[in-house]
Amino acid sequence: MANMSIGHCDLMIAAGVRFDDRVTGNIEKFAPEAKIVQIDIDPTSIHKNIEVQCPIVGDCKAALKGIIQLMEDKNPEDFKNDRQQWLNRIEEWKDTTPLKYEQDSVVIKPQFVIEKLYELTKGDAIITTEVGQNQMWAAQYYHFNKPNHFITSGGLGVMGFGLPAAIGAKAACPDKVVVDVAGDGSIQMNIQELMTAIESKIDVKIVILNNQYLGMVRQWQELFYKKVYSFTHMENAPDFVKLAEAYGAKGLRCTRPDEVVSTLSEGLNYEGTVIMDFAVDREESVYPMVPAGGAITEMLLV
Amino acid sequence: MKLTGAQILIKMIKAEGIDTIFGYPGGAVIDIYDALAKQDGLHHILVRHEQGAVHAADGYASVVFTGQVPTTLIGNDAFQEVDIVGITRPCTKHNYLVKDVTKLASIIKEAFHLARSGRPGPVLVDLPKDIQNARIDFKEPEEISLKSYKPNYKPNKKQLKKVVDLIGKAKRPVIFTGGGVILSQASADLTRLAKMADIPVTASLMGLGAFPGSDPLWLGMLGMHGQYEYWPL
Known part of the structure; x- marks a missing residue:
């Protein structure tokens, strides 16, 4: 509205x-x-x-x-x-017309992960984001009730922001749960900072909404470039569980909707830095959407 | 008391009430790291890439200190010489190249003042190597007073009265808030105003959280992926 x-x-x-x-x-x-x-x-x-x-x-x-x-x-x-x-x-x-998505029993919806994250953290976590769909779903489905709980790269829109920003937020507020909501593309841009978190014992939770695409660009290509998915495929990505373990963090992978809550609970309760890698619906898009330059009342719906 | 430039830097950072810094050592900042190793009270977090340090500090404070080749070599294309003041001009609120160690303390104080006051923003201070290791008698810098920079905090009362009249007449008012409300710690006032006059509230991405997302007057986020609701086309 x-x-x-x-x-x-x-x-x-x-x-x-x-x-x-x-x-x-x-x-x-x-x-x-x-x-x-x-x-x-x-x-x-x-x-x-x-x-x-x-x-x-x-x-x-x-x-x-x-x-x-x-x-x-x-x-x-x-x-x-x-x-x-x-x-x-x-x-x-x-x-x-509320914000909406439908979670079936087969494929995880990214919005569902954020909603469950909101419920499990009782809306009290500091959320940082990368840039793209992960950022928009975090903004839409984590219902921020307090200031300074959403740390995101706005005007600059810089990918690779969320993990180091989470480290900074946790260093400043050690008593808060700090979660980086990431995409599989963005997280690779400053993944080396996992070592900083481990070495400095700064406990951050990383939620990867993994759709094997640069999702926001793919969404634009779908809507405005006739589905020519030029260089937005990200199928060739590291195994994030092994990657987490290689740095000395914990790695969890979740592929089923009925395991979303248990994966989030395990990750949030783990004492230390953890990557939770969620295989989400590959071609889910962020809606509503106003095409660039359109009037804000002229929105594309689902 | 004789102090080196590097020691002055650490002293002035501490004087700002800062307890944690993020960084990465290198040849051009080696004197600063030597001084860091010989002090207590300032916690240094070693990142794995300088970009990580900048983002980690982003939600924290926003003064960046960079190492530079000695002043005598600036302009020679010396090893690792970069015109960082030139490069960062468009993406900082202000920046400095320190050329005189006697001005170092006041420049650092000024940098923090600029970063924190008015519309906050990142400030960069570039420190040539000879400035870092020059040893001088340390003098406390004076209070900052900049003729050309005096942010106006106090709004014009006439204009505020105009707003009150507009609210009184409005049938379909909306409050639209951004990151500025969070930076000025005005969430409680914003919430009070909305409730006093039953005005629904929306926010930009950076303004999320300034008004409670669970409040009935909350409209959701505005913009490209903002919340829609039914519109009979």
């Missing part, structure tokens, strides 16, 4: 965002009916990608506190003015 809400809102309060193209899609059709308020400490970020009607240069916290203060000085009830119709409409969007 996020995209549809933006398509139909009449006021957008944007705080600490820079209106990246991956967020706005076609800028002409982004929040066409809305007055936009933009709060940012960096004056060069304001008006950079989108015209805003009410710019505020300053710290987000100071600005939000200031707005709250001014509202408290008035009658706070006035601000819930006529809201019900809008909230009902959003509820309808929520009910009719």
Whole structure:
């Protein structure tokens, strides 16, 4: 409902965002009916990608506190003015098209792995990601309730980020469970950092959503390049269980949906660094999807 | 007190309250590693590739120290000489090549100030080998005051009043948050504002977690793979 809400809102309060193209899609059709308020400490970020009607240069916290203060000085009830119709409409969007996938008994769906990871860690783990489908499924299905629990390479989008970032996060927060959600392509980009984790006794959990493809590029090739899967095949990959063992980590492999939970439990409970390699549906795609440059309300569904 | 450049570096990093650094030794930083071996309190994690060190430090602090050939050799295409300040100009908030060891301490202090203040971002300090092993009388650097860099933290009150008016008039408002809300530790304020006025909240990828994902006002992520919901086409 996020995209549809933006398509139909009449006021957008944007705080600490820079209106990246991956967020706005076609800028002409982004929040066409809305007055936009933009709060940012960096004056060069304001008006950079989108015209805003009410710019505020300053710290987000100071600005939000200031707005709250001014509202408290008035009658706070006035601000819930006529809201019900809008909230009902959003509820309808929520009910009719939630994020969805279907898990059968044969092939593991990557979304299922993330949902089970969320349940088993009670939403309390720090999640780092690589870049691509693994990153999007983590963002969609690990329902982040607290700040600083999702460490990902956003604008730069650098593969090979998740494992060293997990090591850094665990070094900073030794009492937290830290999980790198990875793809079979990305994990190979900085796999050598497994040795760092082992040597420094920094316990990180690596979940590989292994579809034997560079999945996000494959998805674009499927949708926009007539399924010409040019150099996105990754069938020739190391045996990740043996690789983990070679570094002195634990390696687990899971190929069946009914073993997903037990594999995750074993990996999460293991005291030390572990790779959990999940053989997932090879051609599963991330949906919904707005083609690059499209309006964010013009989404491809499953 | 006489200190080498390498010792000043370690002292200044500690003064910033930092207890862990990530790195990889090499010829151009060998003096720093010699000083690291002879100190306590700063924990060094040895990575297996420099890229790993940068990403590991990313969720941590973001000042990068690089080794450089001696100042006398800069420009000679000396062994392992790289114009790292030139190369990293587009991907750092600011960067420095230290050419005078007496300025080292204040440059390090300034680097951390820039990395942490305003819109935070990575800062790189390039340290030629002769700067690392030069020995000088150490003097505490003065407080940082940069004429050309004064981030404005305090928002204009008139503009805030305008926002309050807009919220009062809006029928279909949405709050859209990004990484900036997390960096400014404003999650609680954001949540309070949303609840006060019943405003649904969405976020960019970097803003996830600033507003609770289990709250009824949560709309899910926005954008290319953002949450859809039914739209009668």
